[in-house]
Amino acid sequence: MTAIAVADKQKDDKPLAGAGLRGQSAGTTALCTVGKSGTGLTYRGYDITDLAHHAEFEEVAYLLLKGKLPTQSELNDYKHSLKARRGLPPALRRVLEEIPANAHPMDVMRTGCSMLGNLDQELDFAEQEDKTDTLLAMLPAIICYWYRYSHDGVRIDTTCPEQDSIGGYFLEMLTGKAPSELHKKVMHCSLVLYAEHEFNASTFTARVCASTLSDLHSCITAAIGSLRGPLHGGANEAAMEMIERWQTPDEAEAGILQMLANKEKIMGFGHAIYRESDPRNDLIKAWSKKLSEDVGDTHLYAVSERVEAVMKREKNLFCNADFFHASAYHFMGIPTKLFTPIFVMSRVTGWAAHVFEQRANNRIIRPSADYIGPEPQAWLPMAERK
Ligand SMILES: CC(=O)SCCNC(=O)CCNC(=O)[C@H](O)C(C)(C)COP(=O)(O)OP(=O)(O)OC[C@H]1O[C@@H](n2cnc3c(N)ncnc32)[C@H](O)[C@@H]1OP(=O)(O)O
Numbered sequence: 016m017t018a019i020a021v022a023d024k025q026k027d028d029k030p031l032a033g034a035g036l037r038g039q040s041a042g043t044t045a046l047c048t049v050g051k052s053g054t055g056l057t058y059r060g061y062d063i064t065d066l067a068h069h070a071e072f073e074e075v076a077y078l079l080l081k082g083k084l085p086t087q088s089e090l091n092d093y094k095h096s097l098k099a100r101r102g103l104p105p106a107l108r109r110v111l112e113e114i115p116a117n118a119h120p121m122d123v124m125r126t127g128c129s130m131l132g133n134l135d136q137e138l139d140f141a142e143q144e145d146k147t148d149t150l151l152a153m154l155p156a157i158i159c160y161w162y163r164y165s166h167d168g169v170r171i172d173t174t175c176p177e178q179d180s181i182g183g184y185f186l187e188m189l190t191g192k193a194p195s196e197l198h199k200k201v202m203h204c205s206l207v208l209y210a211e212h213e214f215n216a217s218t219f220t221a222r223v224c225a226s227t228l229s230d231l232h233s234c235i236t237a238a239i240g241s242l243r244g245p246l247h248g249g250a251n252e253a254a255m256e257m258i259e260r261w262q263t264p265d266e267a268e269a270g271i272l273q274m275l276a277n278k279e280k281i282m283g284f285g286h287a288i289y290r291e292s293d294p295r296n297d298l299i300k301a302w303s304k305k306l307s308e309d310v311g312d313t314h315l316y317a318v319s320e321r322v323e324a325v326m327k328r329e330k331n332l333f334c335n336a337d338f339f340h341a342s343a344y345h346f347m348g349i350p351t352k353l354f355t356p357i358f359v360m361s362r363v364t365g366w367a368a369h370v371f372e373q374r375a376n377n378r379i380i381r382p383s384a385d386y387i388g389p390e391p392q393a394w395l396p397m398a399e400r401k
């Protein structure tokens with residue numbers, strides 16, 4: 016049974032009221048607001064629309080990790096420092112070469128991050144920013160080194176000095192060619208949109224791990240595992256697998272109606288916090304449209320728009336950040352299975368910023384449970400059990 020089928024079955028089997036800690040505050044944060052009235056999404060008080068239109072991803076990473084927007088010289092120094100950290104240690108390259116081509120790329124990210132934790136250990140929390148910067152620099156290298164080795168049989172040089180942005184760096188390592196200005200801009204926007212989102216499942220995972228005073232790599236490794244699922248970061252891949260089945264908007268409409276009739280979840284729609292729209296959708300949708308014109312797409316963007324309209328009409332559900340990311344990444348030639356690892360390359364900034372915040376005011380996260388099991392029972396010797 017697939018993960019999505021399990022989720023659909025559970026929905027039918029058990030009452031969800033009050034589940035998932037929905038609506039309960041689980042702590043404080045100065046990093047982000049989600050769905051607060053008047054502001055769809057802010058990072059440290061800056062509106063996502065302003066950041067997506069004006070900021071490079073590295074500026075946003077700096078904002079989240081260091082607490083303020085960088086000056087030009089601080090940004091230059093930061094990008095220079097990230098660039099200097101791109102070379103993968105030989106032991107990490109050897110581990111990546113052992114991972115088979117049919118592995119899930121999110122498992123590669125998880126293993127790569129965990130292995131780096133052995134080679135570049137965080138021995139003191141005073142090292143947390145330094146270790147985060149190394150992770151930020153190396154995560155694109157981890158996925159591209161594995162992908163190119165396992166799929167094309169080449170050992171790429173991950174220093175890639177021509178590209179000074181993380182998005183451009185990823186695209187050049189993936190394709191072996193310098194990316195266009197358009198593609199670099201889209202990557203900045205995409206990475207900015209994915210960088211941070213308050214107490215979502217993967218960030219909360221990172222904070223729970225941090226609250227035990229564990230090391231940074233353990234927190235990020237745990238978060239990667241949490242992001243992998245199709246109800247969270249994995250939805251962009253699942254959305255792509257769905258929309259590429261349809262050649263025309265009418266086919267898409269019939270397909271969605273059938274899925275809804277079967278009570279299937281439509282990936283890339285709905286949200287745990289937003290009720291009317293996800294402010295990231297319009298921003299990535301605009302780039303998807305531009306890319307669709309750029310590549311001469313004949314149907315995928317139109318199919319996506321029809322799915323959006325049908326979901327609004329039938330279920331009053333809106334696209335979340337993941338839905339138009341699917342077509343945007345596809346138009347840039349990125350293989351579907353690498354979509355969620357791009358999310359990791361960005362969200363590592365939000366995860367790490369939350370780890371720092373948790374550590375600065377820590378109490379171990381340990382909620383209670385309402386017991387619903389059997390009343391106390393007498394011990395049953397083996398011979399009497401049925
Ligand atoms: C970057 C991100 O992580 S964004 C989220 C990415 N995930 C997805 O796109 C997966 C698809 N979406 C979903 O599964 C859900 O909308 C979630 C996991 C995002 C949020 O889950 P919840 O908070 O439980 O959703 P919510 O309480 O708003 O659901 C309300 C109703 O809409 C239905 N619904 C919600 N999303 C969808 C969907 N995508 N397709 C069909 N029905 C849906 C729910 O089943 C529920 O129906 P019910 O009242 O009959 O039980």
Ligand SMILES: O=C([O-])CC(=O)C(=O)O
Nearest residue numbers: 211212214215216287336
């Ligand atoms: O906030 C959430 O639950 C999921 C989400 O959109 C994100 O993590 O970007």
